[in-house]
Amino acid sequence: MIDGGGVIVRTERRRRYSDAEKATIVAESLRPDLTVTSVARRHGIAKSVIYNWRANRREAEAIAREALEFIPCGQFVATSERTSVSEIIPEEPEPSVGPLAYPSGEGRTRFS
Numbered sequence: 164m165i166d167g168g169g170v171i172v173r174t175e176r177r178r179r180y181s182d183a184e185k186a187t188i189v190a191e192s193l194r195p196d197l198t199v200t201s202v203a204r205r206h207g208i209a210k211s212v213i214y215n216w217r218a219n220r221r222e223a224e225a226i227a228r229e230a231l232e233f234i235p236c237g238q239f240v241a242t243s244e245r246t247s248v249s250e251i252i253p254e255e256p257e258p259s260v261g262p263l264a265y266p267s268g269e270g271r272t273r274f275s
Contacts, residue, residue: 178208189216 180188192213193200203210 185216186220188213189220192217 188206188208189204190199192199199210199213203213
């Protein structure tokens with residue numbers, strides 16, 4: 164939109180599409196009898212938006228096909244009723260990777 168002084172003024176806001184709307188538009192764009200350009204014109208959006216949504220869909224489908232990997236996060240220990248905590252957990256914990264480094268803000272690094 165151009166105001167009286169010849170300056171381009173945009174008053175419209177970026178439109179937000181629900182996941183269902185995106186899925187419908189992407190499915191429409193994948194039809195062999197339609198082009199992305201015609202679908203974009205029909206819905207009043209840029210072709211690049213539809214191409215981005217299609218890429219996001221492909222990526223999500225690829226992730227959904229991947230096998231889940233089990234990552235152990237703890238250890239179960241068989242004990243009797245008389246086993247004390249000190250027998251299970253050692254006095255000295257295993258060493259960590261190393262000290263944590265924090266930037267001090269003065270160009271130096273502080274270690275904990």
